[in-house]
Amino acid sequence: MSGSVVLLHLAGAVALMLYATRMVRTGVERAYGDLLRQKLRSTMRNPFMAVIVGTALAIALQSSTAVTLLVGSFAGAGIVSGMAGQLAVRGAEIGSALVVKILSFDLTLLVPICIAGGTAIFLATERRTWRQFGRILVGIGLLLLSLEMIGQASEPLRDSKLLPVIIDYFSGDPVTAYLLAALITWLFHSSIAGVLLVVQLAGRGLIPPELGIVLVLGVNLGSSIIAPLLTRGAEPEVRVVPIGNLLMRGLGSLVMLAAFLTFKPSPALIGATSTDQIINAHILFNVIVLVAGIPCSPLVYRASQALVALGTSAKPAESLAMVELSALNxxxxxxxxxxxxxxxxxxxxxxxxxxxxxxxxxxxxxxxxxxxxxxxxxxxxxxxxxxxxxxxxxxxxxxxxxxxxxxxxxxxxxxxxxxxxxxxxxxxxxxxxxxxxxxxxxxxxxxxxxxxxxxxxxxxxxxxxxxxxxxxxxxxxxxxxxxxxxxxxxxxxxxxxxxxxxxxxxxxxxxxxxxxxxxxxxxxxxxxxxxxxxxxxxxxxxxxxxxxxxxxxx
Structure with missing residues (x-):
């Protein structure tokens, strides 16, 4: 099989994974989104519960970015404090990492069950909640199917003569690998998709665990950039939580990269297989950021406010004529x-x-x-x-x-x-x-x-x-x-x-x-x-x- 055909199959599998992730998130938001928002409002005032709810919400939505945007809007409305919001986002990052862990198990039997059951539910009723539940099941089935497709599509790469050269280059230039992973994650708009892609390639023996850990740190950097970019035009109060997440998770990934390259710890310390090592490194990183974030939350919150205020003062005022432009020609x-x-x-x-x-x-x-x-x-x-x-x-x-x-x-x-x-x-x-x-x-x-x-x-x-x-x-x-x-x-x-x-x-x-x-x-x-x-x-x-x-x- 030619290299272009292999890449085409791999691109199709990744595209299906992104679509399936979006499908699950859409189903959850349409069926239970407003109810989840109300639950989140009522529990976010307790810092400990903020972490727990953020974790659960990220697992349900399969997106820590979605939770960051939601919590940011609550902080902008004054419903929750900025510090509680940042703790909820820390929990969301752990929830997102746990989703990767769950999906790493052998769940192939669930593919036909989820797709067949979800389709039957979706077509059998007109009730919105049940139809969206069917959509969620189909999305989960397609997500698991996409992981199988990624594995199958990457199998011919074992015999590639070019791939070892590329892997050797990135192993010798971890900073470039780190930045490339961040860019790909930003393009995907999903840290789950980014980590799963790395895990699947590592599971096939195509990526050594040391490089996989560097790539996962890059994924965390890329994921922390998404929400600040999506909210760059929002009110200042809404942008504080995403900026705080960038400071904690983005800078945290840089610090962890420097520590990893300096001390070169053995990946065998956190797992027996390369897949486990990469996933556990992802979870461990987000746990460390959470633990470090608890005492640092006041400082990060003040720094986030200062950065938002700086960006707001530098932003030119919008023209009211443009804001009120009418379509009635x-x-x-x-x-x-x-x-x-x-x-x-x-x-x-x-x-x-x-x-x-x-x-x-x-x-x-x-x-x-x-x-x-x-x-x-x-x-x-x-x-x-x-x-x-x-x-x-x-x-x-x-x-x-x-x-x-x-x-x-x-x-x-x-x-x-x-x-x-x-x-x-x-x-x-x-x-x-x-x-x-x-x-x-x-x-x-x-x-x-x-x-x-x-x-x-x-x-x-x-x-x-x-x-x-x-x-x-x-x-x-x-x-x-x-x-x-x-x-x-x-x-x-x-x-x-x-x-x-x-x-x-x-x-x-x-x-x-x-x-x-x-x-x-x-x-x-x-x-x-x-x-x-x-x-x-x-x-x-x-x-x-x-x-x-x-x-x-x-």
Whole structure:
């Protein structure tokens, strides 16, 4: 087999591994992401629990970068402290390393089980959670299959005459090998994929363990760079945790590389086989960084803040004209198709703003101050201004002769604008009032009540994202799924109300204090869900999938 064919097979196997990892992460985020976020909020205040939860979350998402970004957003919102966030990220790095350890075992039997079982679950139900669970199983199966493919694709390299020369070069130039591994990991956007590739090659005897350890240290450097680059345009508070991770993990990998090259310890000390030695070195490195990070957290946190402040002061101010650039091009009003496309683009921006409002309001229930309340109210003003501009633009567009489909799309966008404006009003005029009342009176929900509210909100937020997608894709299956979710939410509301009144009967003091806020919030979220669901009705009507009435014929 020629070298180019071998590399092609290897590239395909690596691509499948990256896709499978992303598939598992997407399934977990869609099915359980919002619930995991709520759990993370409630436990991050305890440093020890922050490490544990960070580890578990990285195993679930199969990505320490995803956890870093999530924790950074919490720190930016003031939900958790920057130091607790950095400890959670340290735990996430260990979780990511443990995933590599788990995947290093012989799990070939799980490949057909996961793929067949996941596909059956995905196709057998319309329930979002179960479909995403099926997606997760298929992703795990494909991930294990990709590891087999990498091993098979690299087998012909044993007989290569060029590979020993390359390996000898990198063994004699560990710094270049270290930097190359960092670059590849950054391209992969996954430390798990980077370490697994090294492990598979070492398991075939293609890489000596000494070089494998150097490459793993490079993988850790590359992984620590990903989150800071992804958040470089975010608010300063959001960037503190990723920068802190870069300081701890990135600089830690440099220190460990220097120590490894200086003292040249035998890899046999941490494992019997080259595979075990590389994996254990990866885990050991992240454990050392965690242990060192506990006493160093205050120092690293202050250094991270200083670096972020330095970057912020050096960053040129953005032009407000660019930030508020409108898609409503007046020159396109003479062409209805272009005008509708412009209006759709602008409506999508309104959807994004509403999604931000819906995400932030639940955070304010937990941690609120006057500045955050004012900022959220300002977003509603933006929604009102943009929806008014869209409605005026569409009114001008109707002066031109439109086809029947264009006229229906125009009405659909107008209806979406009205509903988005109503959702913004509910968040600001109703839910924000509940937040202020809770803040002024110093009220706290019971753990059960907060869990119910968080879960209910997570479901509504997931439905909102689905509704916004349908507005663009006009996919009837997704629209139908959203209506099914609306019915499930109604049943969930009944269960929540029963549980709440049961706590009131038992005389739970905090339930009595927060009863009105709890019930009003559930009502507001249900109304928001109904408004967003009604945005997809035109798609269902087009397909003849929508009944005119729920009433039975008499």
């Amino acid at each position: 007046q020159a396109d009003l003479g062409t209805p198709s272009l005008a509708l496309a412009n209006a759709t683009r602008e409506t999508v921006r309104v959807c994004e703003t509403v999604e931000i409002m819906l995400k932030r309001i639940i955070e304010l229930y937990e941690s609120a101050n006057t500045d955050k309340v004012t900022a959220l109210a300002a977003l509603d003003d933006r929604v009102d201004d943009k929806t008014a501009a869209i409605k005026l633009y569409l009114a001008k567009a109707t002066i031109q002769q439109m086809t029947e489909d264009e006229a229906l799309r125009c009405q659909e966008l107008l209806g979406a604008c009205v509903r988005l404006e109503q959702v913004g009003d509910i968040i600001v005029r109703n839910m924000l009032v509940h937040v202020q009342k809770k803040m002024q009176r110093g009220l706290e929900f019971t753990p059960e009540g907060w869990r119910e509210l968080s879960t209910f909100h997570a479901t509504v937020l997931a439905n909102a994202r689905l509704a916004f997608n349908v507005l663009i894709s006009r996919d009837p299956d997704s629209a139908r799924q959203l209506v099914v979710e609306k019915d499930r939410l109604r049943d969930f509301e009944k269960e929540t109300s029963h549980s709440h009144f049961a706590r009131l009967r038992e005389g739970a003091e905090r339930s009595v204090e927060t009863s009105a806020i709890h019930l009003d919030t559930i009502r507001d979220l249900k109304q928001i869900n109904s408004l967003l669901t009604s945005m997809v009705y035109p798609v269902l009507e087009e397909q003849g999938l929508l009944q005119k009435t729920r009433l039975k014929a008499s």
